[in-house]
Amino acid sequence: MSSSTEVNTFANDELTVGKWFGNVWTAIRTVIKGMMITFKYVYGVKPVTIEYPEVREELPKNSRSRLFNDVENCISCYQCATACPVDCIYITAVKRDKDAPALKTKSGTPIKLDLLQYTIDTALCCYCGLCTTVCPTECLTHTTDYEFAQYTLDEMKYDYLAEDVKAWRERIVK
Amino acid sequence: MENSNNVEKLHTDLMTVNMGPQHPATHGVLRVEIKTDSEIVAEATPYLGYLHRCMEKHCEHLDYRGVIPFVDRMDYLAAMNMELGYSMAVEKMLGTEVPERAEYIRVIVSELQRIASHLMFFGTYAIDLGAFTPFLYAFQDREEILRLFEELSGARLLYNYFWIGGVWNDINDDQLRRIAQFCDKMEENVKKYHDLVGMNKIFRDRTANVGVISEEMAYQYGASGPVLRGSGIDWDLRKKRPYSIYEKFDFNTVVGKGEMGTLGDCWDRYYVRVFEIFESIKILRQALEGIEEGPVMGKVPKIIKVPEGEIYLRTECPRGELGYHLVSDGGKTPYRLKVKSSCFTHTSMLGELGKGQMIADFVATIGSIDIVLGEVDR
Numbered sequence: 001m002s003s004s005t006e007v008n009t010f011a012n013d014e015l016t017v018g019k020w021f022g023n024v025w026t027a028i029r030t031v032i033k034g035m036m037i038t039f040k041y042v043y044g045v046k047p048v049t050i051e052y053p054e055v056r057e058e059l060p061k062n063s064r065s066r067l068f069n070d071v072e073n074c075i076s077c078y079q080c081a082t083a084c085p086v087d088c089i090y091i092t093a094v095k096r097d098k099d100a101p102a103l104k105t106k107s108g109t110p111i112k113l114d115l116l117q118y119t120i121d122t123a124l125c126c127y128c129g130l131c132t133t134v135c136p137t138e139c140l141t142h143t144t145d146y147e148f149a150q151y152t153l154d155e156m157k158y159d160y161l162a163e164d165v166k167a168w169r170e171r172i173v174k
Numbered sequence: 175m176e177n178s179n180n181v182e183k184l185h186t187d188l189m190t191v192n193m194g195p196q197h198p199a200t201h202g203v204l205r206v207e208i209k210t211d212s213e214i215v216a217e218a219t220p221y222l223g224y225l226h227r228c229m230e231k232h233c234e235h236l237d238y239r240g241v242i243p244f245v246d247r248m249d250y251l252a253a254m255n256m257e258l259g260y261s262m263a264v265e266k267m268l269g270t271e272v273p274e275r276a277e278y279i280r281v282i283v284s285e286l287q288r289i290a291s292h293l294m295f296f297g298t299y300a301i302d303l304g305a306f307t308p309f310l311y312a313f314q315d316r317e318e319i320l321r322l323f324e325e326l327s328g329a330r331l332l333y334n335y336f337w338i339g340g341v342w343n344d345i346n347d348d349q350l351r352r353i354a355q356f357c358d359k360m361e362e363n364v365k366k367y368h369d370l371v372g373m374n375k376i377f378r379d380r381t382a383n384v385g386v387i388s389e390e391m392a393y394q395y396g397a398s399g400p401v402l403r404g405s406g407i408d409w410d411l412r413k414k415r416p417y418s419i420y421e422k423f424d425f426n427t428v429v430g431k432g433e434m435g436t437l438g439d440c441w442d443r444y445y446v447r448v449f450e451i452f453e454s455i456k457i458l459r460q461a462l463e464g465i466e467e468g469p470v471m472g473k474v475p476k477i478i479k480v481p482e483g484e485i486y487l488r489t490e491c492p493r494g495e496l497g498y499h500l501v502s503d504g505g506k507t508p509y510r511l512k513v514k515s516s517c518f519t520h521t522s523m524l525g526e527l528g529k530g531q532m533i534a535d536f537v538a539t540i541g542s543i544d545i546v547l548g549e550v551d552r
Binding site: 027034041 | 317
């Protein structure tokens with residue numbers, strides 16, 4: 001079959017016998033040089049791989065991993081939901097009864113709204129950290145917990161008012 | 175005689191082959207439709223859009239701070255450089271002054287990111303051409319940079335670190351010391367890597383005289399960054415149109431010389447990228463000397479409202495020139511944010527570059543222009 005397309009070639013010098021042997025010599029020389037560098041890694045360099053389930057890496061202190069909201073200190077100000085660029089924070093809050101006992105956060109801010117729902121869809125979250133920086137009571141924080149794989153997408157929605165999610169407070173190192 | 179006539183009468187046709195969208199050599203989800211004449215590429219057409227996320231449209235509904243995480247996701251291998259351009263554009267429109275220390279941190283961090291990005295190129299390009307070991311070496315060094323970024327910003331890949339008015343977190347002395355150590359180590363390592371890969375005869379034969387972008391073609395397509403410099407054109411925005419505090423630093427522009435073959439071939443582009451690491455180290459060392467104590471965040475209102483107007487701001491990213499055209503109508507959100515990415519222009523060259531190449535050479539050509547599909551499609 002004759003080829004109709006021409007091959008673009010930019011090499012302009014012709015191959016002579018001397019050049020052919022020269023090429024062979026350069027190939028041997030450079031490959032040996034490369035192999036010398038590679039062999040240094042056999043004993044000279046320590047392995048850097050972390051053998052994961054046995055050895056768990058500890059993330060740096062301000063690493064942005066799973067979000068945790070301490071709902072007892074939350075004043076339902078909606079600032080996190082406004083700042084979120086992907087709108088993955090769902091908050092429902094109603095006005096607190098006047099007769100109910102007055103509540104205060106750890107820093108002393110009065111809580112005027114009753115939080116009914118505080119859900120973050122972690123599957124949507126882009127871990128940008130904008131919600132934690134606007135939080136006035138600093139109750140919403142990124143933790144260094146990175147093991148939170150789930151079987152279904154629905155399980156990635158964390159309701160921070162649920163008892164089992166509240167228990168993370170003890171589990172998480174902040 | 176009769177036999178040869180029969181051969182000529184045989185019906186020959188071009189075969190259409192799809193390279194990608196899932197192909198290890200296309201670095202992401204790029205589809206190149208190739209019409210092949212046996213082993214030769216007769217026609218190559220790149221098709222885009224597999225990673226399109228409507229980023230520009232999204233930005234019209236986000237406040238100015240919320241855009242930064244989206245900007246990160248364009249070129250995910252050089253997210254810091256993407257943030258730098260955007261935050262500078264907004265600051266210029268707001269008239270905010272960035273503190274001196276923040277500017278230094280920005281330069282340090284974006285040069286580190288440039289090194290990380292070029293290391294990534296070095297590793298993946300070697301993989302494209304069939305060498306696996308250099309990839310691991312490159313990742314070992316890149317890991318150190320990512321670890322440092324994780325401590326600085328809290329994330330490994332998509333940082334959200336440059337904020338409008340400064341940077342989010344201050345850098346401490348220990349980290350600065352580690353960067354200085356990294357510079358020393360990196361200088362030796364890159365020399366070693368260049369001996370291992372760049373000078374190797376097999377690598378030279380695969381890349382020299384392949385995928386030649388002539389000076390004229392580079393101008394015509396509007397190439398920038400290492401692709402332009404690889405064609406022998408001395409153009410670096412950091413040098414020619416200094417932004418941020420780049421005018422304070424003394425460094426050279428690496429330009430391809432056609433050492434191993436024709437000027438503007440794949441080897442030249444490889445050479446420019448690898449030797450730019452040394453220039454970045456030079457800048458880093460000067461920045462580490464010049465950095466002084468001070469605040470890292472300028473005065474920015476809590477709700478950012480950019481005055482009416484428009485701006486076009488461009489910066490030099492590891493892959494080329496990145497331009498932001500930001501239009502504001504005085505509201506809380508950008509009216510329009512148009513991004514001019516270098517990867518897009520470089521992808522458009524593939525059609526002309528591929529013509530008449532062997533398929534294996536075409537793989538080398540795609541690798542050498544180093545495109546990130548996140549930036550092509552946005």
